[in-house]
Amino acid sequence: MKVDVGFLLLRLLLVLMASSRRCMGDSNSEVSLQLNDDVLGLIVFKTDLHDPSSLLGSWNEDDNTPCSWKYVRCDPSSGRVTELSLDGLGLSGKIGRGLEKLQNLQVLSLSHNNFTGDISPELSLIGSLTTLNLSHNSLSGRIPVELGNMSALRFLDLSENSLSGPLPDGLFQNCFSLHFFSSAWNILEGPVPATLSRCTSLVGLNLSNNHFSGNPDFVNGVWSLKNLRSLDISRNAFSGSVPDGISALDNLKNLQFQGNHFSGPIPADLGLCQHLTHLDLSNNLFTGALPESLQRLSLLRFLSLSDNLFSGDFPWWISNMSSLEYLDFSGNSFTGNLPATMDQLKLLSYLSLSGNRLTGGVPATLAYCYRLSAIRLRGNGFNGSIPQGLFDLGLEEIDLSRNEFSGSIPAGSSRLFESLRALDLSANKLTGDIPAEMGLFSNLRYLNLSWNSLRSRLPPELGYFQNLSVLDLRNSALYGSIPEDLCDSTSLAILQLDGNSLTGPIPDEIGNCSSLYLLSLSNNQLNGSIPKAMSRLKKLKILKLEFNELSGEIPQELGKLDNLLAVNISYNKLVGRLPVGGIFQNLDQSALQGNLGICSPLLRGPCKMNVPKPLVLDPNAYNNQMGGPNVVPESTGSAKLRHRRFLSVSAIVAISAALVIVCGVVIVSLLNVSARRRLAFVDNALESMCSSSQRSGSLATGKLILFDSRSSDDWAQNAETLLNKASEIGKGVFGTVYKASLGEGRIVAIKKLVTSNIIQYPEDFDREVRILGKARHPNLITLKGYFWTPQLQLLISEYAPNGSLHSRLHERSPSSPPLSWANRFKIALGTAKGLVHLHQNFRPPIIHYSIKPSNILLDENYNPKISDFGLARLLTKLDKHVISSRFQSALGYVAPELACQSLRINEKCDIYGFGVMILELVTGRKPVEYGEDDVVILSDHVRVMLEQGKVLSCVDPTMGEYPEEEVLPVLKLGLVCTSQIPSSRPSMAEVVQILQVIKTPVPQRMEAF
Structure with missing residues (x-):
């Protein structure tokens, strides 16, 4: 028999203490010398803990029994501990020895703390344990195989830790009593043991958000778990086709396979699981048409098949699924029309069919889905007019962009006025006036009517918006003047009116847009001067006024806008000096050219100054100016006095200039020291x-x-x-x-x-x-x-022995070979996977804020490693200089919305930087390159080349051979990720899915992309 010397010594010490107190006449003379094993075990367990709030203060080794201690429950008949629940107490430390002494313990729950270290194999010595919950901690290492010996265990939750390695083969050797198992949100990898099929009592299984891989062979075993009600293996790396046989799971209610690499058709008998209420197969590589058996899922409330390779006509039988509340078929290749029977989906609240090939009109009967709150039909071939009935619903989001809708924009209803938060009708063929009723959308935050043929004036009612953050009316054939009250909404962050026929001056009231960070009025017919009121736009980051008829000088006050990163005032009628300070002294020629007479060494031609005349050097002219033509000539003495006065003014000017220069030199020297x-x-x-x-x-x-x-x-x-x-x-x-x-x-x-x-x-x-x-x-x-x-x-x-991606792209020595396409693709995919981990595996998500090649390090096999993540969280009190320097060093990679405090900053910032990085990875060029005559913005350059059909000319010539069918969609992906509108960028999980599809190209998928 194994003797635990440590426990014997501790027991002896406590006995001696109790005996000593008894001999000295201590009032606790009834203390038994036979110490309770439960007291001993819990005290030993407590010694390894850090209890910052002293919540375990009632745990006293002098007590005969722990049954009166907080968070401890005992069996009244035996007096032994049966339950220990310490959930959410802020405890830290290691789960050490002691607990194995609690031989009657049935429930052990330590979730939502900060326990670290390995899971102790000695927990398996508690033979009576039925519930073990270690979730939401910081445990690491491998799952001990000894846990498989706990034959009485019914509930085992190890989720949301940092456990790694594979699931042990012996973990499910004796799992006949196990009802629930979760290892979600860890770093586990490898195949799932086939012994899982022994867990015949299993009701819930959650393996999501790990790195499990391999073909779904274990699924054949899972199909034999007749009692299974919930199966979640989402966001792993499983691949291959899913076999038929799922209909054997008669009790299955929740099935989540999203975010894997499953391919082929979905099981034909899936529709026979008639108790299903939640089905998510999104972000995989499933192909083919949908089996008609799905229409039997009359209890299904959630159905997501988005971002797969499904094809064929949109299912006519979808209306038979009368319990649907959430329907997402986006990112596939469905064709055909929407059935008129869509109105039978009375409970539907979310509908997304974006990114397919659907055509025809939107059935008016869809307006009878009274519970709809979001409808997304973006990027299809829908035509005809927009049903008025849709604008009579209480929708929160309407996205009908990139279709062929024609006719006018429907007027909203009183329900829509209160509910609508986002409206995107861009890139259609809409005509007519912008409805004045739009000013009544009190909660609208995003409005995009760009790229239409409205031929309308800007209605002054647009100024009624109180919560609008984004207003995009580019290229919509608008005319007339900019309403003075457009900026009555102080929340406006993005205002884009480019490519219209707007006339008149820029109103002074533009200065009321205090939250504005992007102002783009280019390619219009605006005239007058640039208003000084723009200097009140302290958050402004991007200013585009090119190709207008603006005149006069640029207000010097604009030089005080410290947040400005990009300005373009080319092709106007501006003259005079540039503002001192800010971005204006660093503008390149392309941002200034085409004006009448701006004073800049970058521009050739006359420099016109609208300033008061300088000092007159001709004494007579000076005399005439002061006294007029009839003034009597002064005496010689007066002339000498005047001459001396002139010399004094000149001397003062010269001396002042010299003093300024000297002071500048001294100050710079002191700063250097x-x-x-x-x-x-x-x-x-x-x-x-x-x-x-x-x-x-x-x-x-x-x-x-x-x-x-x-x-x-x-x-x-x-x-x-x-x-x-x-x-x-x-x-x-x-x-x-x-x-x-x-x-x-x-x-x-x-x-x-x-x-x-x-x-x-x-x-x-x-x-x-x-x-x-x-x-x-x-x-x-x-x-x-x-x-x-x-x-x-x-x-x-x-x-990382291979240094940074920046050094490999831009500082490569002649003797070092260039990066191959295989390595470049590996770097792009690996970086995307690392960002997915930061975004999805932490609450709140870790946002990097500075994704660029210098922060992507390469190991010996050119696998990418993201560095500097979380430093913005660590150093939350950085001074303004460091923050400014940080973003200046990342110029070209920083998402536009980072300058706007009124917008919610989220993971989309990293996606923008990632998009710029993969464009740089493919082209070998830096995001911003300065030439003698112009500046090249990489994303703009690639976009132009794509529109001209010459995008492959952008590919890095040093790369050698490359597959066009992979390079072309990667370039397109980079452009999508660098969209100016955050909501238009994909998530990093979607980026990973797209890259994985690109690596195994399918013709239909490539066309859809």
């Missing part, structure tokens, strides 16, 4: 920190933490030596990166953060860094630890 001293101070702080640490023999002034299990003592004792030997491999806005060795062949990268004194307390820094340390993924740089002092912070991460 100050900057050098600050840099020296940072370096000295590191050295003094290391030295003091060595002198004291401890880390009292610093804190070194390595997340792996290997000791870090050698590193701590030789920190100065290590950093002195470290070689610098890069610099960024957040700090300098060094390559260093920790011994035993352990090469790491160390980032020395430049932002000292940002986080004052080690607890705050530790908490934030550990969150980033949980972001483990094959395409993310692994954060291994950190070093902290109040003056200095270091981040320790894995080292």
Whole structure:
């Protein structure tokens, strides 16, 4: 028999304490010397915990029994512990020894805490356990195979941790009692064990959001689990066709296969699972027509088949599924018309058929689906007029863009006025006036009527919008003037009126658009001067006024708009000096050319200044100007006095100019000295920190933490030596990166953060860094630890031997071979997968904000590793200079909406940067390139070449041979990702799906793309 010496010693110590108190006449003389195993086990378990709120304060080793302790339940007859529930108490530490002593324990629930480390195999020694819930923690390592010995277990939830490796083959050896199993939201990989089919009592199975792969052989075994009601294997890497036989699952209600690589037709007998209420097969590679058996799913409420390769006519029998509330067939190749019987879907609230090949008119009967809140028909071939009845519903979103609708825009109803939040009718053939009733849409946030033939005036009622963020009326044949009250809505962030026939001046009231960050009025017939009121647009980031008839000088006040990143005022009638400050001194020729006389060294021709006349140099002229023609000539003495006065004014001007220059030189010199001293101070702080640490023999002034299990003592004792030997491999806005060795062949990268004194307390820094340390993924740089002092912070991460993608694209030595297409595609797909992990596996999502090639590192096999993720979260108090420098260093990659605080900043920002990055990856060009006469914006250049049918001329010539059927859709994908409107960009999960389809091209899919 195995003897646990630690427990015997602890038991003996507690017995001696109790005995001593009894001998001394302690009032607790009734304390039994026979200590309760449950008390002992729980006290030992508690010693490994960190309980910041002292919620376990009632746990006292002096008690005979733990039955009165909080969060503990006992069996009244035996007095033994049967349930321990510590959910959501903010506990941390490791799930250590002690719990195995609770031999009558049936329920153990530790969810929604921050437990770390491995799952202890000793938990399997609790033979009575029926419920084990370790979900929503930070557990890592592999799932112990010993858990398969717990034959009484009915409920096992390991979801939302950082568990890795495969599911053990023996995990389901004795699972005959198991009713529910979840390992969702981990980093598990490999195939699912075939022994899963032994879990004949299984009711719920959730393997979603991992990296499980392989052909769905295990599905054959799953089809034998007759009691199964919920099956979720979504967002993994399963591939191959799904076999028939699912009809054996008579009780199945929830089936989720989305986000895998399944192909071929869906099982023909799927419609025989007549209890299904939720079916999601989206984001796969399923092909063919839909089996008619699906119409038997009369209880189905949720149906999503989006982003597959389904084809054939739109199913006429869809109206038989009378319980449908959510229907999404978008991103397929369905053809034909919508059936007139759609009105039978009385419960339908969401309808998305975007991105198919549907034609014909939209049946008016659709308006009888009274519960509809969103309808998306974007990118089809629908024609005819828009049914008036749709605008009588209480819809929140209407997207009918990129079709062939004609006729006028229907007037809305009172229900629509209150409910509508987004309306997109762009890229159709609509005509007629913009309805004045649109001004009554009190909750409208997005309005896009661009690329139509409205031939309408801008109605002044547009100024009634109180919540509108985006107004896009480009290329809609609008005429007349811009309404003065257009900016009565202070929430307007994007205003695009390009390509119309608008006349008159830009109203001064444009300055009331305080939230505006994109203002585009180009290609109109606007005249008059640029209003000074624009200087009140403090958030403005993009200003486009080219190809108008604006005249006069550019207001100098515009130079104070610090957030401006792009300005184009070309081809107007502007004259005079450019504003001092801001972006104006860095404008290139293409943004200025075609004016009458703007003063810039980039432009040739006369420079016209509308300013007061300079000092008159002719004394007589000066005299005539002051006194007129009849003034009596002055005496000689007066002339000399006047001459002396003139010389004094000239001297003053010259002296003043000289003083300004001298002061400028002095100030710049002082700033340089100050900057050098600050840099020296940072370096000295590191050295003094290391030295003091060595002198004291401890880390009292610093804190070194390595997340792996290997000791870090050698590193701590030789920190100065290590950093002195470290070689610098890069610099960024957040700090300098060094390559260093920790011994035993352990090469790491160390980032020395430049932002000292940002986080004052080690607890705050530790908490934030550990969150980033949980972001483990094959395409993310692994954060291994950190070093902290109040003056200095270091981040320790894995080292990528092939450097950054930027260096491989733009700083390649002649002896180094260029990146092949296979490696470039691998980099694009891997980066997308890493971003999906950041966006989907964290709550709230981790948004990178700065996706660019310099932040994509390459390992020895050219697999991409995203770096610097989460630093915006870590350093939330960055000063304005660092933030500004960060975005300037990412010029060309930054999404437009990052400058607008009124818009919700989300994952779409990263998608924009990713789009620019893959355009750069294919073309080998930088996102913004400056020439002698113009500036080339990469996304605009590729878009123009695509429209001209010459897009393949953009491909990097150094790449060698490449498959056109892959390169062309990748370029198109980059353009879609760089859409100016965030909602038009796909999600990163959709990007991964598209890239996977591109790698195994299907003609129909390529056409649809």
